[in-house]
Amino acid sequence: MRIILMSASPAEREQRRQTEQREAIEDALRLAEKPLTAQELYQGLREAGRKVGLATVYRNLNRLVSDGAADTLRVASGEQAFLHCGGGHHHHLACRVCGRVEEIRDCRVLEEWTRRVAGAHAFRSVQHHAELVGVCGRCAG
């Protein structure tokens, strides 16, 4: 397991060339507001008439993750999905109907719980990771 702690430095970013494809990929991910697999994103762009290769989609998506501009998660099928999001510690609240994801940034309660569990099991340096899934207001009607 490799954990990325820092985003690419400004100096590193300056070497990035801005291409039509990269912009299209980043925009699509940002507008989606929900996790997309590389294949979904690729097909979407294709159907929208933009010409991109699948490899380019993968390369850019992976780069966004390295840069901390996207999170990645695994869907049940085993595919990797990518989600546009800001950096820093946060959790996700997803709608199981429409797929939309909202970021949860306050998890002090979780931290407290984590401490308690850690103590009870004699574990140290325990980090938590949580996911919430429900039905959003829009979908619940």
Place this chain on the structure above:
Amino acid sequence: MRIILMSASPAEREQRRQTEQREAIEDALRLAEKPLTAQELYQGLREAGRKVGLATVYRNLNRLVSDGAADTLRVASGEQAFLHCGGGHHHHLACRVCGRVEEIRDCRVLEEWTRRVAGAHAFRSVQHHAELVGVCGRCAG
């Protein structure tokens, strides 16, 4: 996404034939006390001199998951790992050094937090899922 809600019924279970391979696989998983990928399990059995096919390992592991006798999770490499565990709602506290996993069954605090977040974001029927990773007493010395 396919979600299994029920364990196999007794009637279905009765049709299970007990084979040398199946026992070896189940024992290995139970004794491991930590998540194992199908490949790891396969290699372990092979090195232990047991003759099993990789496909058999996959088939039995998947069956255990359907039966609710094992959980499955994705490791960073993208591989699926299998973990022996009892059924019912619970969370995992894993040691990032030795990999050992302990089950956490009391998550009332989490439920409360979940309710709060759900309310704040106007979500309904929100379920939570959490993972804790730290260093166990043994490994911390």
Place this chain on the structure above:
DNA sequence: ATCAATGCAAACACTTTGCATAAAA
């Protein structure tokens, strides 16, 4: 004597990589 379970290899699906070409800077 049944019929489920196994083993092998082929098939699959997702992802990464090598290399020539295109295009930012």
Place this chain on the structure above:
DNA sequence: TTTTATGCAAAGTGTTTGCATTGAT
């Protein structure tokens, strides 16, 4: 002009599946 990004196809990986065979009941 230099160097990164792209596209395609090939290679890589983990997992599933088809089918003949074995073996539990």
